[in-house]
Amino acid sequence: MIEADSTNETLLSVRNLVKKFQVGKSVVQAVSDVSFDVRRGRTTGIVGESGSGKTTIGRCIMRLVEPTEGEAIFEGEDLFKASGKRLRALRKRLQFIFQDPYSSLNPKMKVADIIGEAIDTHRIAKGAARRQMIGDLLERVGLDRDHDRRFPHEFSGGQRQRIGIARALAVQPDLIVADEPISALDVSVQAQILNLLQSLQNELGLTTVFISHDLTVVEYLCDDVVVLYLGRVMESGRAEDIYGNPRHPYTRALLSSSPLPDPERRRERIVLKGDIPSPISPPSGCVFRTRCPDAIEACAAVVPPIEEVGSNHVVACIRHRELPAWSPARNLMKETP
Template identity: 65%
Template structure:
């Protein structure tokens, strides 16, 4: 486990330290899907880390493997010093209250046959929260916390908009008072105007409740707004990671540069300085040799096919996996 240094000079052990996380899935033809390969990063207590990449990059699988919603194939996930991957199913249940997830699709993650009070009440059951008036009051508190009316507790999911349903999902996740929340593309299914509202809500809740978050997204512009640090993934591997100000201000990996080139620019007079990404992501069943990004990389050289570049520190907490970053 690494130790970071705060601005005040204090050493700080991360709340979550992911080390060499690997996840393989068997394919129907007997081959192996390399979903996540040797992924490592830390999440400081009270911070938000963005996990970014295109569809098929492995970011959602990584988030779910950390929570043991899918079983990892290798590596460690040290949460407050305890390796979650080494826990039995029974011991892991004791950690569920401290670790929660907000899913991408706010409609499919809510039972359409249950009223909102019952949906949030299920989470309160996990805490052993007593039924009755106090529970009704707690449900009302949670709905108010996420910007909804307590009166909404008696309604069904289909009576709400997408943004409202996502707020309900957030309320359910917060019902057990977790320390760590994985937000798995929580705004990707929402309209742009609603995305901003939900992002603002998550930012406010993170500060107000002191939450530690892993925010998964495919849009770098969304992550820039919310996250203290960024981990850029491609085809199951980490390409670049570091403080947001360095990854956005001084991107070093060609993939990060390409993602930035496709992000919206609010200033029409501002010119893009990076080349947009072309082509499709290769199959994780048969990933390219060497650097997995080389088949789409505008800066690739022959040597990129022969070596898997390690994720190396380049200063200030900034890391990059590219054999050309020294040039």
């Protein structure tokens, strides 16, 4: 697990998180013994393929789904044990940005009521002060103040996501969980929303858990990265270490498939064989071994422990010491005409 940096206070510490779902007669373990820290004022990226458990982790943190085991220590208090009035009070400090801006806004409510709902629930402002606050929030996310009189169907997807961001900011939260907030948007709009999130991070000092399947997006926005595969942490650390010195074969494979800004260069691609296994019947030992280009027989027998490989940099791979050095610079090739 990543320990808190001496210069950054840990706001949220997730430890040994397990989430199981009952699917018919089978039990699906969507998240298996996941631990990581979220440092105040920084953005922590949780990245992995579809089915890796990243959205489930975000929803467990928010208590939108109930965790099976583990703890989430938020400023000394376990979120997973809170209930009743205490849970409602904590939810004021934790906000969620949903993946789909079309279904996450009530179509029967005007924007003023969508944003104002949380303000009213937590008794933050009334009357003129409430209207002023809603207008300020709309302007902060790049919309006009008079947009508060419109309904969601009158906006584009990107504008709806801006409304969702304004709603999350309305209660001045300590932590925001953003679940793939650009994946449902047109490519031309995605960069605008990323730039908005980056700007808000810089202006407000937000602490964010950013969930994504795209390592390129995570590299742009995140300070720390947790790489997941089939509900387990494969590697985690500071972004500069994950991108500059990846130690897990899965991280290297994800990076090798990321596009480069230089059209004349491409990465040496690491192709993963097969599909991600079913969480109903995961592989023995290392869950990544069935697709790993570096797997050996022992990988089927041993669940790799989390090992520290640098300051705040950990990896779960029994072969990480044997793998050749890897860096983005040495894995670039010129495009052949």
